[in-house]
Amino acid sequence: MPPTSNPTLRQRRLGTELRKLRERAGFTVTEAAAQLGVNQGRVSMIETGRSPLSADRVRAVASTYDCSDEALIDALAAMTGRRTRGWWEECRDHLPSALVDLAELEHHAVGLRVALAMHIPALLQTTDHARALFRAVVPPMRQYEIEHRLTHRMKRQGILHRTGPLPYSAIIHESALRMGFGGPDVRRGQLKHILDMSEARNVTVRVIPFDTEYYPSTGQSFDYVVGPVPQLDTVQLDTHHGGCGFLDAEAQLGKYRTVLDHMESCALDPTDSRDFIHRLVQNI
Incomplete structure (x- = not known):
């Protein structure tokens, strides 16, 4: 998905929660990028909500960060995609x-x-x-x-x-x-x-x-x-x-x-x- 220039609160919150998972796992942005197979800029965009993710990608990121809270992972996966046209x-x-x-x-x-x-x-x-x-x-x-x-x-x-x-x-x-x-x-x-x-x-x-x-x-x-x-x-x-x-x-x-x-x-x-x-x- 192409980058989002003006992410909504919901998209920013998803990025914030993924940043929290990364920090709990003890990864720096550089280490996370290496683990995820992306550059550091992409990690930063993910964590600011500017890089929309699929549900599968969110689950993969959570797995990389050793998150075992299935209820949280399901809730984060449900927040994926581009902004809802409400x-x-x-x-x-x-x-x-x-x-x-x-x-x-x-x-x-x-x-x-x-x-x-x-x-x-x-x-x-x-x-x-x-x-x-x-x-x-x-x-x-x-x-x-x-x-x-x-x-x-x-x-x-x-x-x-x-x-x-x-x-x-x-x-x-x-x-x-x-x-x-x-x-x-x-x-x-x-x-x-x-x-x-x-x-x-x-x-x-x-x-x-x-x-x-x-x-x-x-x-x-x-x-x-x-x-x-x-x-x-x-x-x-x-x-x-x-x-x-x-x-x-x-x-x-x-x-x-x-x-x-x-x-x-x-x-x-x-x-x-x-x-x-x-x-x-x-x-x-």
Whole structure:
């Protein structure tokens, strides 16, 4: 396959995981190239996601690196080939690449856990609420930029409604539920939408009230994207400039898994969370 000049997040992640296997095997790039029968430049391109591989080639590389984790090897083999022509590719010309990569990442996920303190989770937002958020961005967006972002966000929500919908767990702090973006009518509609979505079998919503004594948090909203094997999980962080940051180091994944587990333990259970949101709706 010819080199890829602009690899997606998924292609870069495959390269990163192959680099991790090489490093665990104790091979330098030079030694790996000799073992694989390629030049050093090809190894570098593989590890940056710029050299697409076949599934058989990935298995051969994993064997060369003495990887015996069959579940991981199968998952890596499934990531091969050129970029998937999903709906998100239509957005690549008018949205930041990180947002396009996020949609692809969610599409291939096997589960999603999110935690937010100041905003409603993107996949649970109504169109009116999302539009109000985009209008509040600094510096202001042009109207066509808002519409592109809005279309992208609404299409991302399709993973919750597709055949075989994505298991989705959201932890929302009370502060996010009380924010008045768009005014009372928009807020009421947004909270009712969360209640409706929480009835879906694949969606779990938990609320952390203000009076919770213990609130473990990184101080940042984040999504924990569950991969086919734990090594392929990804943490997505919202950045202050409106982009996406992606973390995949083992220590980082472990940290955010622990934070989520602690946050779930101090949140209301799903039934009490629904009752809590219902009371908020009644008081608007």
